[in-house]
Amino acid sequence: MHSVPETGRARVPRRSAPVPPPGSGVSFVMPVLNERAYLRRAVETVLEQQVDGPVELVLALGPSSDGTNDLARQLAEEDERIVLVDNPAADIPVGLNRAIGASRYPTIVRVDAHSELAPGYTARALETLRRTGAANVGGVMHAEGRTPFQRAVARAYNSPIGLGGGAYHGGRREEEAESAYLGVMRRAVIEEVGGFDETIRRGEDWELNLRIRSAGYLVWFDPELSVTYWPRDSWVRLARQFHATGTWRGELVRRYGLRNSLRFFAPPALVLAVLTAVVVGLLHLTRALAGTWALIAALVYVPVLAYIGLVALVAAGKGGGRGWRDKLWTLAVLPTMHLAWGVGFLGGALRGAHDTVDTSRLSGRNTPLP
Numbered sequence: 001m002h003s004v005p006e007t008g009r010a011r012v013p014r015r016s017a018p019v020p021p022p023g024s025g026v027s028f029v030m031p032v033l034n035e036r037a038y039l040r041r042a043v044e045t046v047l048e049q050q051v052d053g054p055v056e057l058v059l060a061l062g063p064s065s066d067g068t069n070d071l072a073r074q075l076a077e078e079d080e081r082i083v084l085v086d087n088p089a090a091d092i093p094v095g096l097n098r099a100i101g102a103s104r105y106p107t108i109v110r111v112d113a114h115s116e117l118a119p120g121y122t123a124r125a126l127e128t129l130r131r132t133g134a135a136n137v138g139g140v141m142h143a144e145g146r147t148p149f150q151r152a153v154a155r156a157y158n159s160p161i162g163l164g165g166g167a168y169h170g171g172r173r174e175e176e177a178e179s180a181y182l183g184v185m186r187r188a189v190i191e192e193v194g195g196f197d198e199t200i201r202r203g204e205d206w207e208l209n210l211r212i213r214s215a216g217y218l219v220w221f222d223p224e225l226s227v228t229y230w231p232r233d234s235w236v237r238l239a240r241q242f243h244a245t246g247t248w249r250g251e252l253v254r255r256y257g258l259r260n261s262l263r264f265f266a267p268p269a270l271v272l273a274v275l276t277a278v279v280v281g282l283l284h285l286t287r288a289l290a291g292t293w294a295l296i297a298a299l300v301y302v303p304v305l306a307y308i309g310l311v312a313l314v315a316a317g318k319g320g321g322r323g324w325r326d327k328l329w330t331l332a333v334l335p336t337m338h339l340a341w342g343v344g345f346l347g348g349a350l351r352g353a354h355d356t357v358d359t360s361r362l363s364g365r366n367t368p369l370p
Contacts, residue, residue, distance in 0.1 A: 015216040016133030017186040018106075023053035025105030026122060027187075031087060031095035033062035033361050035113035036071050038230060042113045043075055043082070049122040057111075058103050060087040060095030065362075090361070093196035093204040100190065108190060110182040110205075115141075116228040125184035128222045135189040135217035136209060138180025139225020146230075152329035153231040153238060156337055161314050163337075177221035178261060179209040189217055201357060202248035210259060235332065237360035239340045244358040246341035250348020267342030268349070270307060274339070277304045311335060 028046050032039060046057050059076075061069050061084055076082040085102045087095035100108055107129070109122055121139070128137045143158050145151035156162030183205065193211040196204050209219045232238040246267065253260050280297045283289045289297050315330035348356070 012214060012216040014218065017129070017135035017217055018188050019130055019133075020106040020186075024107070025054040025056075026051050026107045026109055026126070027100070027103035027105040028055065028057040028109045028111050029060070029096055029099035029103060030057065030111045030113055031060045031062065031092045031099070032064070032068060032072060032113045033087075033090050034064045034066045034068055036064070036066045036068045039068055039071055039113050040075065041116060042111065045116040045118075046109075046111055047079060047081060048119065049117060050120070051122050051126065054105065056081050056083055056103060056105065058083045058085060058099040060085050060099040062087045062090035062095065090357075091198065091201055093198045093200060096204070097195045097198060100187070100195065103187075106187045108185045108187050110185070112182060112227075112229070114230045115182070116230075118226040118228070121225055121227065122184065124222070124224055128220060128225075129184060129186070132218060132220050134220035135212050136180050136183045136185045137220040137222055137225070138177070138183045139222050139227060141181045141229045142226050143229045143231050145233075147233065148323070148325035149235065149329045149333070150231060150233045151326050152333045153337075154229075155326075155330060156333050157229070157231055159314060161310065162334060172223050174220075174222050174224075177209075177219050178213075179206045180219055180221065181205075182227060183209075189215070200248065200252070201353070202245045203252050207252060207256075210256065232360055235336065238333065239336050240360040241358055242337050242340040243344040244356055244360070246344025247348035247353045247356045248344075249341075250345040250350070251353035253345075253349050254352060264345070267338045268345040269342075270303075270338055271342035271346060273300065273303045273307075276300045 026049075028049075030042070030046075035042070043057065043059075047055070049055065059072050059082065061072055072082075072084060076084050083102060085095075085098045087098055096110065107126065109125070111117065125137050125139075128134070141157065143154035145154040189212060190208075193208070193215055195208075197207055200207050213219055232241050249260070249264050250268075253264070277300050280289070280300050283297065284294060311331060311334045314334065315327045344356075
Protein backbone atom coordinates (compact mmCIF):
# COMPACT_ATOMS: atom_id res chain seq x y z
CA MET A 1 0.00 0.00 0.00
CA HIS A 2 1.30 3.44 -0.92
CA SER A 3 1.50 6.03 1.82
CA VAL A 4 0.90 9.76 1.58
CA PRO A 5 3.34 11.95 3.52
CA GLU A 6 1.78 13.89 6.36
CA THR A 7 1.59 17.54 5.37
CA GLY A 8 -0.74 18.91 8.01
CA ARG A 9 1.97 19.98 10.46
CA ALA A 10 4.51 21.50 8.10
CA ARG A 11 4.31 22.50 4.48
CA VAL A 12 6.54 20.42 2.22
CA PRO A 13 9.01 22.69 0.39
CA ARG A 14 8.14 23.22 -3.26
CA ARG A 15 10.35 21.24 -5.63
CA SER A 16 10.80 21.55 -9.38
CA ALA A 17 10.52 18.37 -11.37
CA PRO A 18 13.63 17.35 -13.33
CA VAL A 19 13.60 18.58 -16.92
CA PRO A 20 15.16 16.13 -19.40
CA PRO A 21 17.28 17.45 -22.27
CA PRO A 22 15.41 18.48 -25.43
CA GLY A 23 14.72 15.58 -27.76
CA SER A 24 14.83 12.95 -24.99
CA GLY A 25 11.61 11.34 -26.18
CA VAL A 26 8.04 10.82 -25.01
CA SER A 27 6.24 7.61 -24.00
CA PHE A 28 2.46 7.47 -24.38
CA VAL A 29 0.73 4.85 -22.22
CA MET A 30 -2.83 3.61 -22.78
CA PRO A 31 -4.81 0.94 -20.90
CA VAL A 32 -7.27 -0.75 -23.28
CA LEU A 33 -10.34 -2.91 -22.72
CA ASN A 34 -13.20 -3.45 -25.20
CA GLU A 35 -12.51 -0.34 -27.24
CA ARG A 36 -12.50 -1.62 -30.81
CA ALA A 37 -14.84 1.17 -32.00
CA TYR A 38 -12.57 3.91 -30.62
CA LEU A 39 -9.03 2.49 -30.53
CA ARG A 40 -7.80 3.19 -34.06
CA ARG A 41 -8.68 6.89 -33.96
CA ALA A 42 -7.26 7.25 -30.45
CA VAL A 43 -3.98 5.71 -31.62
CA GLU A 44 -3.89 7.91 -34.74
CA THR A 45 -4.21 11.12 -32.71
CA VAL A 46 -1.32 9.96 -30.52
CA LEU A 47 1.03 9.07 -33.36
CA GLU A 48 0.18 12.32 -35.17
CA GLN A 49 1.62 14.36 -32.28
CA GLN A 50 4.68 16.38 -33.32
CA VAL A 51 7.43 16.47 -30.67
CA ASP A 52 11.18 17.00 -30.57
CA GLY A 53 12.55 13.48 -30.24
CA PRO A 54 11.37 9.88 -30.51
CA VAL A 55 7.94 8.69 -29.38
CA GLU A 56 6.40 5.35 -28.50
CA LEU A 57 2.91 4.21 -27.58
CA VAL A 58 2.55 1.36 -25.09
CA LEU A 59 -0.87 -0.33 -25.06
CA ALA A 60 -1.75 -2.34 -21.94
CA LEU A 61 -4.22 -4.91 -23.26
CA GLY A 62 -6.94 -6.24 -20.99
CA PRO A 63 -8.98 -9.39 -21.77
CA SER A 64 -11.24 -7.76 -24.37
CA SER A 65 -14.13 -9.68 -25.91
CA ASP A 66 -14.88 -7.44 -28.91
CA GLY A 67 -11.78 -7.91 -31.07
CA THR A 68 -9.88 -4.98 -29.55
CA ASN A 69 -6.70 -6.98 -29.02
CA ASP A 70 -6.69 -8.26 -32.60
CA LEU A 71 -6.97 -4.66 -33.77
CA ALA A 72 -4.16 -3.62 -31.40
CA ARG A 73 -1.87 -6.31 -32.83
CA GLN A 74 -2.72 -5.13 -36.34
CA LEU A 75 -1.88 -1.55 -35.40
CA ALA A 76 1.42 -2.67 -33.86
CA GLU A 77 2.31 -4.46 -37.10
CA GLU A 78 1.56 -1.27 -39.03
CA ASP A 79 3.72 1.00 -36.84
CA GLU A 80 6.84 -0.07 -34.95
CA ARG A 81 6.35 2.74 -32.43
CA ILE A 82 3.47 0.75 -30.87
CA VAL A 83 4.41 -1.64 -28.05
CA LEU A 84 1.98 -4.17 -26.53
CA VAL A 85 1.94 -5.44 -22.93
CA ASP A 86 -0.57 -7.73 -21.24
CA ASN A 87 -2.90 -6.57 -18.47
CA PRO A 88 -4.85 -9.77 -17.71
CA ALA A 89 -6.56 -8.38 -14.59
CA ALA A 90 -7.91 -5.43 -16.63
CA ASP A 91 -7.31 -3.01 -13.72
CA ILE A 92 -6.39 0.47 -14.98
CA PRO A 93 -3.61 1.24 -12.45
CA VAL A 94 -2.02 -2.17 -13.04
CA GLY A 95 -2.12 -1.59 -16.79
CA LEU A 96 -0.65 1.89 -16.41
CA ASN A 97 2.21 0.62 -14.24
CA ARG A 98 2.94 -2.19 -16.71
CA ALA A 99 2.90 0.22 -19.64
CA ILE A 100 5.17 2.69 -17.84
CA GLY A 101 7.50 -0.16 -16.86
CA ALA A 102 7.77 -1.23 -20.50
CA SER A 103 8.35 2.32 -21.79
CA ARG A 104 11.69 4.02 -22.31
CA TYR A 105 11.46 7.79 -22.32
CA PRO A 106 11.62 10.39 -19.49
CA THR A 107 8.20 11.99 -20.10
CA ILE A 108 5.03 9.92 -19.75
CA VAL A 109 1.78 10.94 -21.46
CA ARG A 110 -1.27 9.09 -20.22
CA VAL A 111 -3.92 8.61 -22.90
CA ASP A 112 -7.26 6.85 -23.01
CA ALA A 113 -8.77 4.68 -25.73
CA HIS A 114 -12.00 6.71 -25.42
CA SER A 115 -10.14 9.96 -26.08
CA GLU A 116 -8.53 11.87 -28.93
CA LEU A 117 -5.62 14.27 -28.46
CA ALA A 118 -5.87 17.67 -30.12
CA PRO A 119 -3.07 18.59 -32.57
CA GLY A 120 -0.18 20.17 -30.70
CA TYR A 121 -1.33 18.74 -27.35
CA THR A 122 1.96 17.08 -26.44
CA ALA A 123 4.21 19.89 -27.63
CA ARG A 124 2.21 22.41 -25.59
CA ALA A 125 2.28 20.14 -22.52
CA LEU A 126 6.06 19.73 -22.74
CA GLU A 127 6.49 23.50 -22.95
CA THR A 128 4.20 23.98 -19.94
CA LEU A 129 6.13 21.39 -17.92
CA ARG A 130 9.39 23.20 -18.65
CA ARG A 131 7.94 26.66 -17.98
CA THR A 132 6.28 25.81 -14.65
CA GLY A 133 8.60 23.13 -13.27
CA ALA A 134 5.52 20.96 -12.70
CA ALA A 135 5.65 17.18 -12.36
CA ASN A 136 2.28 16.69 -14.05
CA VAL A 137 0.20 18.89 -16.33
CA GLY A 138 -3.28 18.29 -17.69
CA GLY A 139 -5.90 20.17 -19.64
CA VAL A 140 -9.58 20.20 -20.51
CA MET A 141 -11.65 17.06 -21.01
CA HIS A 142 -14.00 18.05 -23.84
CA ALA A 143 -16.73 15.44 -24.07
CA GLU A 144 -18.56 14.84 -27.35
CA GLY A 145 -21.31 12.48 -28.47
CA ARG A 146 -22.70 10.92 -31.64
CA THR A 147 -26.18 9.85 -30.50
CA PRO A 148 -28.81 11.84 -28.57
CA PHE A 149 -27.96 9.88 -25.43
CA GLN A 150 -24.20 10.26 -25.77
CA ARG A 151 -24.55 13.96 -26.58
CA ALA A 152 -26.60 14.40 -23.40
CA VAL A 153 -23.89 12.68 -21.38
CA ALA A 154 -21.26 14.84 -23.04
CA ARG A 155 -23.23 17.96 -22.19
CA ALA A 156 -23.40 16.84 -18.56
CA TYR A 157 -19.64 16.22 -18.53
CA ASN A 158 -18.94 19.67 -19.93
CA SER A 159 -21.27 21.41 -17.47
CA PRO A 160 -20.20 22.41 -13.94
CA ILE A 161 -23.56 20.98 -12.81
CA GLY A 162 -22.75 17.56 -14.20
CA LEU A 163 -19.40 16.75 -12.60
CA GLY A 164 -19.00 19.34 -9.91
CA GLY A 165 -16.97 22.06 -11.56
CA GLY A 166 -13.48 20.54 -11.54
CA ALA A 167 -11.01 22.64 -13.55
CA TYR A 168 -10.56 20.05 -16.29
CA HIS A 169 -14.30 20.09 -17.02
CA GLY A 170 -14.22 23.65 -18.29
CA GLY A 171 -11.69 25.76 -16.41
CA ARG A 172 -10.38 28.80 -18.26
CA ARG A 173 -7.51 29.95 -16.05
CA GLU A 174 -4.06 28.39 -16.00
CA GLU A 175 -3.25 27.49 -12.41
CA GLU A 176 -2.07 24.96 -9.85
CA ALA A 177 -4.45 22.01 -9.70
CA GLU A 178 -5.58 19.27 -7.35
CA SER A 179 -5.37 16.65 -10.08
CA ALA A 180 -4.98 16.41 -13.85
CA TYR A 181 -7.09 14.75 -16.51
CA LEU A 182 -4.92 12.01 -18.03
CA GLY A 183 -1.71 13.97 -17.47
CA VAL A 184 1.73 14.55 -18.97
CA MET A 185 4.19 13.49 -16.27
CA ARG A 186 7.88 13.26 -15.51
CA ARG A 187 8.94 9.64 -15.18
CA ALA A 188 11.45 10.43 -12.41
CA VAL A 189 8.68 11.80 -10.18
CA ILE A 190 6.33 8.89 -10.92
CA GLU A 191 9.07 6.48 -9.90
CA GLU A 192 9.93 8.54 -6.81
CA VAL A 193 6.38 8.42 -5.44
CA GLY A 194 5.90 4.74 -6.30
CA GLY A 195 3.71 4.80 -9.41
CA PHE A 196 -0.02 4.18 -9.46
CA ASP A 197 -1.52 2.48 -6.40
CA GLU A 198 -2.75 -0.87 -7.74
CA THR A 199 -5.19 -1.29 -4.84
CA ILE A 200 -7.28 1.61 -6.19
CA ARG A 201 -9.39 0.75 -9.23
CA ARG A 202 -11.05 4.15 -9.74
CA GLY A 203 -9.71 7.56 -8.76
CA GLU A 204 -6.15 6.28 -9.14
CA ASP A 205 -5.13 9.50 -10.92
CA TRP A 206 -6.37 11.71 -8.06
CA GLU A 207 -4.51 9.57 -5.51
CA LEU A 208 -1.27 9.64 -7.53
CA ASN A 209 -1.50 13.42 -7.81
CA LEU A 210 -2.09 13.65 -4.07
CA ARG A 211 1.23 11.87 -3.50
CA ILE A 212 2.95 14.03 -6.11
CA ARG A 213 1.74 17.19 -4.35
CA SER A 214 2.57 15.78 -0.93
CA ALA A 215 6.14 15.20 -2.14
CA GLY A 216 6.38 18.92 -2.90
CA TYR A 217 5.86 18.86 -6.66
CA LEU A 218 3.45 20.95 -8.67
CA VAL A 219 0.40 19.64 -10.52
CA TRP A 220 -0.70 22.15 -13.15
CA PHE A 221 -3.83 22.86 -15.21
CA ASP A 222 -3.41 24.40 -18.66
CA PRO A 223 -6.72 25.20 -20.43
CA GLU A 224 -4.90 25.37 -23.78
CA LEU A 225 -4.57 21.57 -23.62
CA SER A 226 -7.65 19.82 -24.95
CA VAL A 227 -8.63 16.16 -25.16
CA THR A 228 -11.82 14.93 -26.83
CA TYR A 229 -13.55 12.29 -24.70
CA TRP A 230 -16.32 9.96 -25.89
CA PRO A 231 -18.48 9.01 -22.87
CA ARG A 232 -20.47 5.81 -22.30
CA ASP A 233 -23.08 5.22 -24.95
CA SER A 234 -25.92 3.55 -23.00
CA TRP A 235 -27.88 4.33 -19.85
CA VAL A 236 -26.94 1.06 -18.14
CA ARG A 237 -23.24 1.48 -18.83
CA LEU A 238 -23.36 5.08 -17.60
CA ALA A 239 -25.05 4.05 -14.34
CA ARG A 240 -22.53 1.25 -13.79
CA GLN A 241 -19.61 3.58 -14.46
CA PHE A 242 -20.78 6.25 -12.04
CA HIS A 243 -21.73 3.76 -9.33
CA ALA A 244 -18.23 2.25 -9.45
CA THR A 245 -16.60 5.69 -9.52
CA GLY A 246 -18.65 6.85 -6.54
CA THR A 247 -17.82 3.65 -4.62
CA TRP A 248 -14.12 4.22 -5.05
CA ARG A 249 -14.45 7.89 -4.09
CA GLY A 250 -16.07 6.69 -0.87
CA GLU A 251 -13.06 4.41 -0.37
CA LEU A 252 -10.71 7.35 -0.94
CA VAL A 253 -12.62 9.33 1.69
CA ARG A 254 -12.12 6.42 4.11
CA ARG A 255 -8.38 6.56 3.42
CA TYR A 256 -7.76 10.30 3.08
CA GLY A 257 -10.72 12.05 4.71
CA LEU A 258 -11.08 15.75 3.98
CA ARG A 259 -8.09 15.79 1.67
CA ASN A 260 -10.87 15.02 -0.79
CA SER A 261 -12.56 18.12 -2.20
CA LEU A 262 -15.88 19.07 -0.62
CA ARG A 263 -17.56 18.87 -4.04
CA PHE A 264 -17.32 15.07 -3.82
CA PHE A 265 -19.84 15.12 -0.97
CA ALA A 266 -22.63 16.74 -3.01
CA PRO A 267 -23.99 13.56 -4.71
CA PRO A 268 -24.30 11.55 -1.47
CA ALA A 269 -26.00 14.56 0.13
CA LEU A 270 -28.49 14.52 -2.76
CA VAL A 271 -29.16 10.81 -2.23
CA LEU A 272 -29.81 11.36 1.47
CA ALA A 273 -32.10 14.31 0.68
CA VAL A 274 -34.13 12.21 -1.78
CA LEU A 275 -34.42 9.31 0.68
CA THR A 276 -35.51 11.67 3.45
CA ALA A 277 -38.08 13.30 1.17
CA VAL A 278 -39.50 9.88 0.26
CA VAL A 279 -39.83 8.89 3.93
CA VAL A 280 -41.46 12.19 4.83
CA GLY A 281 -43.77 11.87 1.82
CA LEU A 282 -44.95 8.46 3.02
CA LEU A 283 -45.53 9.85 6.51
CA HIS A 284 -47.60 12.64 5.00
CA LEU A 285 -49.64 10.24 2.88
CA THR A 286 -50.38 8.01 5.88
CA ARG A 287 -51.15 11.08 8.04
CA ALA A 288 -48.52 10.00 10.54
CA LEU A 289 -47.40 13.63 10.44
CA ALA A 290 -49.91 16.42 10.98
CA GLY A 291 -50.13 20.00 12.07
CA THR A 292 -46.97 21.99 12.76
CA TRP A 293 -44.71 18.96 12.49
CA ALA A 294 -46.05 18.23 9.02
CA LEU A 295 -45.21 21.77 7.91
CA ILE A 296 -41.71 21.58 9.38
CA ALA A 297 -41.07 18.18 7.83
CA ALA A 298 -42.19 19.51 4.43
CA LEU A 299 -39.00 21.62 4.35
CA VAL A 300 -37.12 18.49 3.29
CA TYR A 301 -38.80 18.80 -0.11
CA VAL A 302 -37.11 22.13 -0.79
CA PRO A 303 -33.62 20.90 -1.80
CA VAL A 304 -35.10 18.09 -3.89
CA LEU A 305 -37.44 20.45 -5.72
CA ALA A 306 -34.59 22.91 -6.22
CA TYR A 307 -32.48 20.13 -7.73
CA ILE A 308 -35.31 19.09 -10.08
CA GLY A 309 -35.68 22.70 -11.18
CA LEU A 310 -31.93 23.01 -11.79
CA VAL A 311 -31.87 19.86 -13.93
CA ALA A 312 -34.85 21.16 -15.93
CA LEU A 313 -33.10 24.48 -16.52
CA VAL A 314 -29.93 22.76 -17.71
CA ALA A 315 -31.91 20.52 -20.07
CA ALA A 316 -33.90 23.41 -21.53
CA GLY A 317 -31.04 25.90 -21.68
CA LYS A 318 -28.67 26.85 -24.47
CA GLY A 319 -26.49 24.09 -25.80
CA GLY A 320 -29.20 21.56 -25.06
CA GLY A 321 -28.36 19.47 -28.08
CA ARG A 322 -29.69 19.01 -31.57
CA GLY A 323 -33.34 18.41 -30.67
CA TRP A 324 -35.93 17.37 -28.14
CA ARG A 325 -34.43 13.90 -27.71
CA ASP A 326 -31.14 15.39 -26.54
CA LYS A 327 -33.01 17.51 -24.02
CA LEU A 328 -35.09 14.59 -22.73
CA TRP A 329 -31.98 12.47 -22.32
CA THR A 330 -30.36 15.31 -20.37
CA LEU A 331 -33.28 15.11 -17.92
CA ALA A 332 -32.43 11.43 -17.39
CA VAL A 333 -28.65 11.60 -17.59
CA LEU A 334 -27.96 14.17 -14.88
CA PRO A 335 -29.92 12.40 -12.10
CA THR A 336 -28.47 9.07 -13.21
CA MET A 337 -24.93 10.35 -12.87
CA HIS A 338 -25.53 12.06 -9.53
CA LEU A 339 -27.64 9.38 -7.85
CA ALA A 340 -25.56 6.42 -9.05
CA TRP A 341 -22.40 8.20 -7.94
CA GLY A 342 -23.95 9.17 -4.59
CA VAL A 343 -25.26 5.65 -3.84
CA GLY A 344 -21.85 4.23 -4.69
CA PHE A 345 -20.12 6.82 -2.51
CA LEU A 346 -22.23 5.97 0.53
CA GLY A 347 -21.55 2.26 0.08
CA GLY A 348 -17.84 2.81 -0.39
CA ALA A 349 -17.58 5.18 2.57
CA LEU A 350 -19.48 2.82 4.88
CA ARG A 351 -18.16 -0.58 3.76
CA GLY A 352 -15.15 0.14 1.56
CA ALA A 353 -14.79 -0.50 -2.16
CA HIS A 354 -13.20 -3.97 -1.79
CA ASP A 355 -13.24 -5.59 -5.26
CA THR A 356 -15.69 -3.19 -6.93
CA VAL A 357 -15.00 -2.92 -10.66
CA ASP A 358 -16.40 -0.70 -13.38
CA THR A 359 -18.50 -3.31 -15.18
CA SER A 360 -19.40 -0.80 -17.89
CA ARG A 361 -15.94 -1.52 -19.31
CA LEU A 362 -16.61 -5.26 -19.54
CA SER A 363 -19.18 -4.97 -22.31
CA GLY A 364 -17.90 -5.31 -25.83
CA ARG A 365 -20.74 -3.25 -27.31
CA ASN A 366 -19.83 0.22 -28.48
CA THR A 367 -21.53 2.67 -30.77
CA PRO A 368 -20.02 2.16 -34.25
CA LEU A 369 -18.11 5.09 -35.63
CA PRO A 370 -19.53 6.85 -38.68
